[in-house]
Amino acid sequence: MSGTTHKGPRAAPVQSVAVTTEWAPRHGRPAIHRSWTSALAMTIPLVLGVVSIGGCSTITKGVRAETTVASSSPSSRAGASTTRTTLTTPTAVTTVTTTTSATTTAPGPPASVALHGMVVTIDPGHNGGNFSDPSYIGTLIWNGRENETCDTTGTATAGGYTEAQFNFNVAEDLEADLRAEGASVVLTRTSNTGVGPCVTQRAAIGNHAHADAAISIHADGGPDGGRGFAILEPVADGVNDAVVAPSQVLGADVRTAFLSQTAMPLSTYDGTDGVAPRDDLAGLNLTTVPKVLIECGNMRNTTDAAMLVSPAWQARAAHALASGITTFLLSRPASRSAPAPGATAGPRWTPRA
Secondary structure (H helix, E strand, O other): OOOOOOOOOEEOOEEEEEEEEEEOOOOOOOOEEEEEEEEEEOOEEEEOOEEOOOOOOEEOOOOOOOOEEEEEEEOOOOOOEEEEEEEEOOOOEEEEEEEEOOEEOOOOOOOOOOOOOOEEEEEEOOOOOHHHOHHHHOOEEEOOOOEEEOOOOOOEOOOOOEHHHHHHHHHHHHHHHHHHOOOEEEEOOOOOOOEOOOHHHHHHHHHHOOOOEEEEEEEEOOOOOOOOEEEEEEOOOOOOHHHHHHHHHHHHHHHHHHHHHOOOOEOOOOOEOOEEEEOOOHHHHOOOOOEEEEEEEEOOOHHHHHHHOOHHHHHHHHHHHHHHHHHHHHOOOOOOOOOOOOHHHOOOOOOEO
């Protein structure tokens, strides 16, 4: 974050098949296990009393015409599927047990509901069009303590990759991760082509949503030799008094996750041990919900910049933020303020063309 620059017969036996699949973990989260037991009616030829079973190595949604799914119900079994088939003929009852390593092709696993009912506001700092309207973003606003400008252009790498683009990319990845956990997400901007909103409006969007947590995403324009990320936390100024303590807890959870999951070190120049209390930022001064701002790295440092411009690292950063936010939300008391009507539908601000 910076003021300026510095994403033959036939029988009809019943075959019970237990199949378990393991969904590959996404973004380092634990694997989700799902299993199904299906009763399948199959036609099996009998020749001279010898039972011949054509093993079905793969069960898919488009099962061949001779096979029909009779029922399905959850099962907790894991590993290879075991098939036990009982065939009744006029002369004998034959039971055949076979074990296969059948796989199942099915729709993706349902979204987690761990954060169901919770609202998170994501504020991607600056905007891609801010360069085009200096008079608007230069308008003075009251940040709770003093005047500051409506917004700034943000910083950029030496190669010209803008902070506004980085912020927006990480915000989109974070939104997807949080929605996958069941959360409702409110963004302060939904594109990187507009101007604004002002920092006061960004705070108001999170407040209006009655967010359970809010995070402002930035990258810094620090000294060329400085490295690392920092968590900026609010300082009590009246409006935000009630949320300073929970914001510090949120900051600690995000700091822990980001440090352990992104390979970005703690800032060598901003704050202490990666934490910097700030009383000069409207987004923190005017918040009435738990909120922190993260400077994900220093765009003016070549080592940090190489990470910050990488889409893979941006996704990694988003996963770490989601992990920290989830840890915070799941540790919070169950009773929270009810979201304002329409809070989950999106921001209350329309970007300027």
